[in-house]
Amino acid sequence: MFESADLTILAGLLSRYLVVLQAQQALLNSCTHFYQLEPRLARWLLMTADRAYSADLYLPLILSVQQRTYNTADLYILRSLQVAGCSVHWQAANDKRKFF
Amino acid sequence: MIKENFFEQNHLLREFPQDVQQRLFPLLELISLPLGKVLYESGDPSNFVYFPTDAIVSLLYVMESGASAQISMVGNDGVVGVSLFMGGESTTSRAVVQCAGSAYRLNGQRLKDEFNRHGMLLFLMLRYTQSLITQMAQTAVCNRHHSIDQQLCRWLLLSNDRMPGNDLHITQELIANMLGVRREGVTDAAGRLQRDGVIEYSRGKISILNRPQLEVLCCECYAVVRTETERLLPWVFQKGCTVKTTEASMSAAKAD
Structure with a gap:
């Protein structure tokens, strides 16, 4: 059973998390x-990286580079070719964050 | 003191548990909200929460460029200032009155104290917050994927649900700001709805003439928000709010 003080701390934490979630939305x-x-893709990658354990993103169930691009496109509800275009552009600019 | 039945104009207030009503209702203050009034700015600490009766308040996200878009709206279904009683103290959004009217104002700390008692009010407010999050999420999708005509229909229906009557006192310029589109786009879309006899627009007033047709023309976003709101807050649409806050009633309330 939770002590009353524990419940207060838990409720406080959950409430603050909801505030953060609202702000994110x-x-x-x-x-x-x-x-x-x-810039939207960059934001998505940064926010994902913030919530991942390392700077490398390993999207699940992805084997090839091309499929990985498709997966990101699905998450974003964007056309895969546009996403691929961004990644190529970044790589051409020698960006070290080669996610694809 | 404010007459008891006036509180019924806000559906959330009406559902407050009896003991909470007894503690909080004497502290409520009926105030007038003129069109365009900013209740709080992004990042500012806010001291009050607002329970609209016949006003509608828009929560806007303002970009660095100054462009803004509505993320959700609050009318007689809920409360403005969720983050205040949830411990956020300030928000990233701006709260602006989109339809003039009135609201009950309450010291945010008092509501927070009640919230922290972990009684029925906690569950009630969390359910309302979930419905607000649903509205935000659906607005994001709608703004991205649907036409201005569909967005306008959604906006009109959501507004209509959150205030008594079928007349909205608002300019096309303001609607364009809410939707984050050019005014000409809203003018065209409103013109088409008027030609079809769905709405009537004149001098800053939009009257909804054919609500069923408006629902037909709308994208699925309105139905998603409506269904989720009905599930979480069933009383919002079950009990119609018929009492209007008139100047006379406000004067009577203040006199009492």
């Missing part, structure tokens, strides 16, 4: 509306 709403694909 608000940002997502405006970002998808106002920004082009490239």
